[in-house]
Amino acid sequence: MTEIPAPTGECFCGCGSDARPGNYFRQGHDKKAEGDLNALYHGDRVVQRLVDRGYGPGGHNLHQAAIDVGVREACGVVEGCPASGRPGSAELRRHRATHTRPAGS
Numbered sequence: 043m044t045e046i047p048a049p050t051g052e053c054f055c056g057c058g059s060d061a062r063p064g065n066y067f068r069q070g071h072d073k074k075a076e077g078d079l080n081a082l083y084h085g086d087r088v089v090q091r092l093v094d095r096g097y098g099p100g101g102h103n104l105h106q107a108a109i110d111v112g113v114r115e116a117c118g119v120v121e122g123c124p125a126s127g128r129p130g131s132a133e134l135r136r137h138r139a140t141h142t143r144p145a146g147s
C-alpha cells in the first residue's frame with residue numbers, strides 16, 4: 043500500500059475544498075470518494091471488488107484475511123463468534139460486553 047501523507051487541510055477527493063484541521067475530507071466527501079472509486083474501478087459493485095481481489099465462493103475468506111493481517115480483530119470471547127472490529131475499537135469492546143451478560147438460564 044502507498045503510504046498516505048498527513049492531512050493537509052485540503053480535501054483528499056481532489057475537489058479543492060478545505061477540510062477541517064486533522065481531517066482528510068470535507069464532510070461527506072469520504073463516502074462520495076469511496077462510491078466514486080467503486081464506480082470507476084469495480085463496476086460500482088462491492089461483489090466485483092471482492093471477486094477482483096480473489097475473495098468469494100471458491101476464493102479467499104475476506105473476513106479471515108482481515109483478521110490474519112491484523113486490520114480487524116476477532117471477537118474471541120465466544121468460540122466461533124463471527125463478530126470482529128477494528129483492533130481496540132469501542133465498537134468491539136461494546137460487542138464483547140454483550141457476551142458477559144447472562145445468556146438466559
Ligand SMILES: [Zn+2]
Pocket residue numbers: 053054055056057058059067068071
Ligand atoms: Zn472533496
Ligand SMILES: [Zn+2]
Pocket residue numbers: 117118119120123124125137138141
Ligand atoms: Zn462475539
